[in-house]
Amino acid sequence: MERSEIGLIGLGTMGAALSLNIAEKGFRISVFNRTVSKVDTFLSDSGPLAKRISPTRSLEEFVTSLKVPRAIVLMVPAGDPVDAQIAALRPLLDPDDLIIDAGNANFHDTNRRAAQAVDDGVPYLGIGVSGGEDGARHGPSIMGGGDRAHWDRVAHILEAISARYEGQPCATWMGEGGAGHFVKTVHNGIEYADMQLIAETYGVMRDGMGMPAAACADVFASWNQGPLQSxxxxxxxxxxxxxxxxxxxxxLDVILDRAGQKGTGRWTVIESQQVGAPVPVIEAAVAARNLSAALETRRAGEALFGAASRRLPDAALSLDDLEAAMIAGKVMCYAQGFDLLARTGTQYGWTLPMPEIAEVWREGCIIRSAMLNDMAGALRTDPDRNLLFAPYFADLVSRHHTALRKVAATAATHGLPVPALSAALGYFDSIRTARSTANMIQAQRDFFGAHGFERIDAEGQHHGPWGGGG
Structure with missing residues (x-):
């Protein structure tokens, strides 16, 4: 039997699609699934690609079917199932056989597994894969993490199956350990925020302007021809x-307004707090999803307090206002995400390739957007600068922040919830305020805890004349 160049375990939606993608690109692949019947079903549904697929029905058969040194992709649920699968595999493998976790893992788990692999003297990669089922099948965005030499072993396959932007593969090594999965985490946080900005804008059109879904469709289709193309x-x-x-x-009118989530947006927010990187638009998006899940609470709130009027007076807002507000909000959402990447990379000792991250996201992934090409250029010019300060994006925000303020203010006065748009405005106003109100916070901290403060006219730590509280 001809041995396969790569193997994949886990024939769920993403695993099955990725397997077909690998086979279609000319690589022989062995597949295994814990529920063995899925292997047979997958093979029968593979059509002409079945000739490049080796179905296996036990881990032992799966391992034996692979060329050495082996490369094995795991597409199993994140968390304990990954650890269990690695534990089951390792005794069957040679020391130089490579395990590649391509699931939606928490990067802290990936860091732990990578460290254990180093201790054990075995190779391991954690890679983020974005694009959903269609991306996995026809070309996802791939964010690699782990030892560079291990990435290089399989880069020819991962680049071949990835999406392309003007011929360039959307697959790149991001750094050691869990770097790849962390980049994917931030990708998902930006995804939450982008979706929330779209949902809020839809809400203004639906509830504030009385537009039916079909009219909203025409607006979104029109916007997709301009700066918001994504x-x-x-x-x-x-x-x-x-x-x-x-x-x-x-x-849209028959879909329940209770949004699901798998937790990756929450991971982004948690990490932002750990490293002190403000991501208020992403935080607002995560909070909005959590609040959407509290359906009975929201219904009780409307019954108790009454529904807001929500309907806007004629000409209160234009569609151009909404488009401009979304442009400004989107820029700030991405700027916050890239700032988080930079700060976390520094904390973990990763030299994250900031321009390449933007380039990898240009095709294949869920947040692919026309703006990302300009972001890649801005990051290549100055990777340490907040994207909001890059000339192209500074100009965009300068031209559109007035519309963002108008939309947020008008929505607020008419009871239209726009938490992500409002958070974007708050971030913009904060980041352009040279003297903030944190001096009051520092004074209070010194009053009740003698924490001290800096003065504007002298070096060192100082205390106020209040003598401390309780």
Whole structure:
């Protein structure tokens, strides 16, 4: 039997799609799944690609079917299942056989597994894969983490199956340990924020302007031809235009307003607090999802306090205002994400390739956007500068922040919840305020805890005349 160049364990939605992608790019692949019947189903559904797929029905058969040194991709649920799968595999492998965790892992877990692999003298990679089922099948964005030499062993496969932007593979090594999974985590945090900005703008159109879903679809489709061109705006147009086959109603009108999440946005926010990197737009998006889940609480709140009027007076806002506000909010969302990447990279000793991160996200992933090409250029010019201060984006925000303020203020006075847009405005106003109000906080901290403060006219730590509180 011809041995496979690579193997994959876990034939769920993403694993099955990735396996077909690998086979389609000309690589022979062995597959295994704990529920063995899935292997047979997958093979029967593989069509002409089945000739490049070796189905296996035990871990031992799977390992034997691979060329040495082996390369094995895990596409199993994050957390304990990954540890269990590694524990089951390692006794069957040679010391130079490579395990590649391509699931949605918490990067702290990846750091731990990478450190253990170093202690054990075995190779290990943790890679972030973005793009959903379609991306996995036809070309995802791939963010690699681990030893560079181990990445180089399989880079020819990962680059071949990745998305392309003007011929350039959207697959790059990000750094040691959990760097790849951390970059994917921040990607997902930005994804949460981008989706929330779109949802809030849809809410203003639906509830504030009384626009039906089909009209919202036309607006999103129009915006997708300009600066907001992106995958998420594109599919916002598609879902807004869709009709429910069962009722004939707009699909959006029959979907329950309770958003799901897998926790990756929350991981982004937690890490931002750990390193002191402000990501208020992402925080607002995560909080909005959590609040959306509290459906009964929201219903009780409306019953107790009454629904806000929400409907805007004619000409209170224009569609141009909404587009400009989204542009400004999107820039600040991405700027916060890249700032978090830079600060966390410093903390963990990763020299994250900031321009390459933007380039990897230009195609294949969920947050792919026309802006990312300009972001890559800005980061290549000055990777340490906040993106908001790069000339191109500073100009965008300078031209559009007035619309962001108008939208946030108008929404607030009419009871339209826009937490992410409001957080973007708060971030903008804070970052352009040279003297903030934190002097009051420092005075209070010194009063009750004698923590001391710096003065504007003298060096060192000082205390106030209040003598301390309790």
């Amino acid at each position: 995958y998420l705006v594109e599919i916002a147009a598609e879902v807004s235009a869709a009709t429910d086959p069962a009722t004939g109603a707009p699909m």
